[in-house]
Amino acid sequence: MNRVLLTAQIIERKALRYTPAGLPALDLVLKHESDVVEAQQPRKVAMDIKAVAIGSIAEQLTRFEIGVPFGLAGFLGAPRNGRGVLLHITELNDTV
Known part of the structure; x- marks a missing residue:
């Protein structure tokens, strides 16, 4: 299974573009910060992650x-250059 649930905020948003199939697409950089427990120990997590949204979700994110923090769901994939990870946003929840 490849599913990500996250609360994040947009820190960088590119201009809305269109795929060769004519779908709107939006490239973003998101920031996430949270407190989690790992091996019964508290841990602070902070990261920036590259993301993309396609279709109506891209239009909503503009x-x-x-x-401003919001909730999202999606899946992880490889970017076009094949390096690192790209979060594909498939669902939005504007309330945290």
């Missing part, structure tokens, strides 16, 4: 304010 209206989200930078720096």
Whole structure:
């Protein structure tokens, strides 16, 4: 299974573009911060992650304010250059 649930905020948003199939696409950088427990020990997690949204979700994200947390779901894939990880956003929840 490849499913990610995350609360994040947009820290960088590129201009809306269109795929060769004509679908809207939006490239983003998201920031996530949380406290988790690992091996019965508290741990602070902070990361920036590259993300992409396709279709109506891309259009919705153009209206989200930078720096405001929201919930999302998606899956992890490889970017076009094959290096690192790219979060593909498939669901939004604008309330945290």
